[in-house]
Amino acid sequence: LKLNNNDIVTLKSLGAGNSGTVSKILHVPTQKIMAKKIIHIDLKTVIKTQIIRELRILHECQSPYIIEFYGAFVNNNNTIVICMEYCNCSSLDKISQLCDGRQFPLYLLKKVAYAILSGLTYLYTAHKIIHRDIKPSNVLMTHKGEFKLCDFGVSRELTNSLAMADTFVGTSTYMSPERIQGLNYGVKSDVWSMGLMLVELASGSPVWSEDDDADKSLAGNGGPEGILDLLQRIVNETPPTLTNRTNPLTKGPFDPSLCAFIDSCLIKNDSVRKSPWDLLQEENGFISGVAEGVYDKDVKSWAKKIRKLHKDKTEGEK
Numbered sequence: 001l002k003l004n005n006n007d008i009v010t011l012k013s014l015g016a017g018n019s020g021t022v023s024k025i026l027h028v029p030t031q032k033i034m035a036k037k038i039i040h041i042d043l044k045t046v047i048k049t050q051i052i053r054e055l056r057i058l059h060e061c062q063s064p065y066i067i068e069f070y071g072a073f074v075n076n077n078n079t080i081v082i083c084m085e086y087c088n089c090s091s092l093d094k095i096s097q098l099c100d101g102r103q104f105p106l107y108l109l110k111k112v113a114y115a116i117l118s119g120l121t122y123l124y125t126a127h128k129i130i131h132r133d134i135k136p137s138n139v140l141m142t143h144k145g146e147f148k149l150c151d152f153g154v155s156r157e158l159t160n161s162l163a164m165a166d167t168f169v170g171t172s173t174y175m176s177p178e179r180i181q182g183l184n185y186g187v188k189s190d191v192w193s194m195g196l197m198l199v200e201l202a203s204g205s206p207v208w209s210e211d212d213d214a215d216k217s218l219a220g221n222g223g224p225e226g227i228l229d230l231l232q233r234i235v236n237e238t239p240p241t242l243t244n245r246t247n248p249l250t251k252g253p254f255d256p257s258l259c260a261f262i263d264s265c266l267i268k269n270d271s272v273r274k275s276p277w278d279l280l281q282e283e284n285g286f287i288s289g290v291a292e293g294v295y296d297k298d299v300k301s302w303a304k305k306i307r308k309l310h311k312d313k314t315e316g317e318k
């Protein structure tokens with residue numbers, strides 16, 4: 001599919017992140033609805049061509065757990081445009097805002113964990129790709145209650161260029177300790193990020209935030225010192241856990257199998273931490289039953305409810 005800006009009609013904005021903006025578009029020749037991500041970046045033409053070439057591998061990534069890629073092109077010399085499958089229930093960060101106490105129900109966490117592990121396993125075993133940016137905004141949901149990964153680091157040039165454009169792009173509090181320390185890291189680094197994300201979605205609040213820093217005046221607000229302090233703490237402190245914590249919604253403890261699963265993802269030593277395929281194969285664990293469809297009915301009706309809330313919300317914003 002040869003894509004260019006003349007064939008595209010922008011329908012609405014879907015959000016913006018550190019590296020770009022995303023909108024819902026119609027590709028007129030095919031009448032296909034897509035999501036378009038624009039990355040503003042000032043680069044030499046050769047480098048941009050290289051990035052587009054590297055992104056081509058995305059055409060080969062085909063899995064129910066991965067957002068489909070339609071194509072990428074350079075526009076107006078200073079932007080890179082990536083067109084991908086549009087997901088009509090948006091991302092988990094936005095969905096959590098629609099949940100009671102921002103908390104996801106347990107069957108949903110099971111389904112999400114299973115989808116992420118399946119996506120990571122696919123990317124790595126089929127294409128030797130590590131995701132590198134697992135976080136709620138990069139996991140999308142469809143109205144059928146399917147979960148898919150987007151925004152994984154396939155292009156070395158793009159990753160490097162973004163990192164050079166702004167030191168703190170690509171630095172996130174979902175990063176594993178080994179990665180923060182600049183050590184070699186692999187696919188288990190994504191398992192850490194997933195564990196952290198599950199703590200957040202189960203408890204209803206982010207695990208690390210810059211303003212829970214004890215000395216705000218020193219750290220400043222959102223400044224680089226704040227981030228550096230925080231990253232230091234991720235490396236030094238005992239990993240986050242839900243074990244022995246009170247669920248704010250039920251006032252009781254969290255599900256023991258969820259706690260155990262998260263604890264195994266958040267082992268600081270990555271040689272002990274499990275790989276995505278090891279976690280998928282565990283028997284009688286947190287995600288058992290998902291593959292057999294045990295939770296599908298619950299997930300589907302939940303997705304339907306969220307779809308409606310999401311629609312009401314976005315229509316209210318117009």
Ligand code: ATP
Binds near residue numbers: 016018088090140150
């Ligand atoms: P960061 O730039 O740090 O990765 P981010 O993931 O929030 O942050 P973007 O990747 O630019 O930023 O995405 C912006 C928003 O667009 C996301 O929060 C998500 O809700 C929405 N979005 C992204 N891709 C799609 C898609 N394929 N379908 C529907 N919505 C999408």
Ligand code: MG
Binds near residue numbers: 150
């Ligand atoms: Mg993203």
